[in-house]
Amino acid sequence: MTKKEKLQHILETLDKIYGTTKDGFYHNQDWQLLTAIMLSAQSTDKQVDEALPGLFGRFRTAEEVAQAPVEEIEEYIRSVGLYKNKAKNMKKCCEQLVKDYGGKVPDKLEEVLKLAGVGRKTATLFLADAYGIPGVTVDTHVFRISHRLGWAKGKNPEQTEQELMKVLPKDHWNRINFQLIYLGREICTARKAKCTQCPLQEWCEKNL
Numbered sequence: 001m002t003k004k005e006k007l008q009h010i011l012e013t014l015d016k017i018y019g020t021t022k023d024g025f026y027h028n029q030d031w032q033l034l035t036a037i038m039l040s041a042q043s044t045d046k047q048v049d050e051a052l053p054g055l056f057g058r059f060r061t062a063e064e065v066a067q068a069p070v071e072e073i074e075e076y077i078r079s080v081g082l083y084k085n086k087a088k089n090m091k092k093c094c095e096q097l098v099k100d101y102g103g104k105v106p107d108k109l110e111e112v113l114k115l116a117g118v119g120r121k122t123a124t125l126f127l128a129d130a131y132g133i134p135g136v137t138v139d140t141h142v143f144r145i146s147h148r149l150g151w152a153k154g155k156n157p158e159q160t161e162q163e164l165m166k167v168l169p170k171d172h173w174n175r176i177n178f179q180l181i182y183l184g185r186e187i188c189t190a191r192k193a194k195c196t197q198c199p200l201q202e203w204c205e206k207n208l
Helices: 003-018 030-039 045-058 062-067 070-076 083-101 120-131 140-148 157-167 170-186
Strands: none
Touching: 003 170, 030 045, 030 062, 030 083, 030 120, 045 070, 062 083, 070 083, 120 157, 120 170, 140 157, 140 170, 157 170
């Protein structure tokens, strides 16, 4: 079987098991989605989901966040990991959005990366979810599994991102992240992969 055929089997299997769209975080505006993604770093989706209704019920615009004391922002995100640091970044980010972008999040990667608390992973994921801009988001699950599958050999997330953009069809870029996150949480775990339970086992480089 060729590499291209193996890739096709894997992508079709991931689509079948995990679907091609995901449930996003609760939000009504683009800055709220960016905030939710920022809060999700080193936190569970459940922790973030619990915080968002109260947070966005209190702060309805980026301007309101920018003007709020950081201590008040902290009160609404205490359920989230590293909440003190995230509250500072959230306030600073919203100050930048108001001052430089009229309260809206820009749609260019280089502009989003200028915002406080926003790294490449957050920026790429936001652009994909908010504006449908194709991009490969490389977190720990994507990094680990893409190497096990033989899709990438890069030593860091940026190198791996570039490799995956060459390997994967563009229409799979946005969804590969959540598909591999689900696979990584349940089966292809960091400590000990459950290879015998994996739906991708027969095409995985790790098992060859």
